[in-house]
Amino acid sequence: MAYTVGQVARAAHVTVRTLHHYDEIGLLSPSERSPAGYRRYDDTDLERLQLIRAYRELGFPLEEIAEILDDPGGDPLPHLRRQHELLTGRIGKLRDMVAAIELAMEARKLDIQLTPEERFEVFGDFDPDEHAEEAERRWGGTEAYRQSAERVARFSKEDWLRNKAENEDWARRITALVDSGAPADGPEAMGLAEEHRQLISRWFYDCSYEIHTGLADMYVADPRFTAYFEKIRPGLAAYLNEAIHANAISRA
Amino acid sequence: MAYTVGQVARAAHVTVRTLHHYDEIGLLSPSERSPAGYRRYDDTDLERLQLIRAYRELGFPLEEIAEILDDPGGDPLPHLRRQHELLTGRIGKLRDMVAAIELAMEARKLDIQLTPEERFEVFGDFDPDEHAEEAERRWGGTEAYRQSAERVARFSKEDWLRNKAENEDWARRITALVDSGAPADGPEAMGLAEEHRQLISRWFYDCSYEIHTGLADMYVADPRFTAYFEKIRPGLAAYLNEAIHANAISRA
DNA sequence: CTGCCGCCTCCCGCTACGTGAGGGTCAAGC
DNA sequence: GCTTGACCCTCACGTAGCGGGAGGCGGCAG
Numbered sequence: 001m002a003y004t005v006g007q008v009a010r011a012a013h014v015t016v017r018t019l020h021h022y023d024e025i026g027l028l029s030p031s032e033r034s035p036a037g038y039r040r041y042d043d044t045d046l047e048r049l050q051l052i053r054a055y056r057e058l059g060f061p062l063e064e065i066a067e068i069l070d071d072p073g074g075d076p077l078p079h080l081r082r083q084h085e086l087l088t089g090r091i092g093k094l095r096d097m098v099a100a101i102e103l104a105m106e107a108r109k110l111d112i113q114l115t116p117e118e119r120f121e122v123f124g125d126f127d128p129d130e131h132a133e134e135a136e137r138r139w140g141g142t143e144a145y146r147q148s149a150e151r152v153a154r155f156s157k158e159d160w161l162r163n164k165a166e167n168e169d170w171a172r173r174i175t176a177l178v179d180s181g182a183p184a185d186g187p188e189a190m191g192l193a194e195e196h197r198q199l200i201s202r203w204f205y206d207c208s209y210e211i212h213t214g215l216a217d218m219y220v221a222d223p224r225f226t227a228y229f230e231k232i233r234p235g236l237a238a239y240l241n242e243a244i245h246a247n248a249i250s251r252a
Numbered sequence: 253m254a255y256t257v258g259q260v261a262r263a264a265h266v267t268v269r270t271l272h273h274y275d276e277i278g279l280l281s282p283s284e285r286s287p288a289g290y291r292r293y294d295d296t297d298l299e300r301l302q303l304i305r306a307y308r309e310l311g312f313p314l315e316e317i318a319e320i321l322d323d324p325g326g327d328p329l330p331h332l333r334r335q336h337e338l339l340t341g342r343i344g345k346l347r348d349m350v351a352a353i354e355l356a357m358e359a360r361k362l363d364i365q366l367t368p369e370e371r372f373e374v375f376g377d378f379d380p381d382e383h384a385e386e387a388e389r390r391w392g393g394t395e396a397y398r399q400s401a402e403r404v405a406r407f408s409k410e411d412w413l414r415n416k417a418e419n420e421d422w423a424r425r426i427t428a429l430v431d432s433g434a435p436a437d438g439p440e441a442m443g444l445a446e447e448h449r450q451l452i453s454r455w456f457y458d459c460s461y462e463i464h465t466g467l468a469d470m471y472v473a474d475p476r477f478t479a480y481f482e483k484i485r486p487g488l489a490a491y492l493n494e495a496i497h498a499n500a501i502s503r504a
Numbered sequence: 505c506t507g508c509c510g511c512c513t514c515c516c517g518c519t520a521c522g523t524g525a526g527g528g529t530c531a532a533g534c
Numbered sequence: 535g536c537t538t539g540a541c542c543c544t545c546a547c548g549t550a551g552c553g554g555g556a557g558g559c560g561g562c563a564g
Contacts, residue, residue: 021521059349084353091346094339097311101336273552288560
């Protein structure tokens, strides 16, 4: 009972190229060749191919299939467990992605009226190496970022406008304070720093003092943030940075 | 405000190689080069990178990201929807795989005592091109296969033994019938064919007359099945084939 | 001037094949 | 005996998204 590549391919629903490939990598080499060099598969080859395809349908990589099949005494159960974990892990990641997409779609609906600055505030950011942790929190789909994204997703048009208004109000007051010449580590500045922290906590995510000082450092270290604040009032980035630090220290 | 690759890489949590890659494929080319050929990224480059990373986290391929970003008037919503579908589709497939693995693990627990023939009966099979449909049903994780696998997964040791016993009993009786010289389209043969069909339905999956005749053809067309029956009794494959067809016709 | 770090440009490697190119082989029909 | 057409063979490049290394400049501190 010998079969040609084509026959085997049709029977097992794989392409001829696939069989060539399995032969190349030594996963399934036909037990014989015709004088002309044609591959000739026999029944044991077919059995092996059947197993290969079964494992492939379970998502195993070819190399691991080879391991399993070439260790006839070995137990495939550990492999199965590993694969199970791997797949469930992938599912988790994909689900996160789907959730993120849904958020993005929600956000899109309201996005029209958002200024770039607001989007900048809501979505990810750049941050120097020193704040890798904070970056992880915001980028990596971890707690604070997710929390923020979840809340943002539920924002109504009015929420956005109120958020914006509060922000602008705060910006006006701190601008006035800088203009007045009040020290950055004075009580008024610290009060506005605290207000800033609570603003973030209320609208986006729980902003601890630790996170807040991290943000503060980012405001001076990252030119994009710096630019945002400098545009409101030159010198504001550094001023706010100092105020936030002073505030955090005084509360500790 | 110009940044080197290394600075950008650290800030955005990507590798230098990644930035090189984006440059190579034209997804993100630094807006300037130093006289020595060093890449120099400016703030707009960073913004673009930020967007690129955001879309990447949503699972978009780089090429599509380029499309989205290079069409500033375009609406990303359709892309988001497409991606959402794509991801949910992948999740579905992965879930199927996980389910299949769980079945395989269950089966493994009982597998020790299964003869190769039984496994051959339970798990996939080979079938010539003409029965692609049936193959799909059994291989593709579709209804009959899944149904079978589900039931098999719940088989106890005793179930296996009873199944085996019933099978052997049936095999003994049809062997005797062939020996007796009774015609394959006679009532006794048709009775045993029907019994065969109900055996499958009871133990594995709903076996319609259509599926049954498909199986019957496979028994003579596929040498592996043929061998299985020929080992029980030479000539049985063809005999059973005829009996099943006769039975199916008489019931139609 | 020397060291060292960072930057550059190739270029191979990974998965599991798809898709030809260019050329023999086999059974059938004339 | 010769042609045709289906089938087979062996290269060998392409895929997505980088990882990693070789070999060689550039820039800056001591």
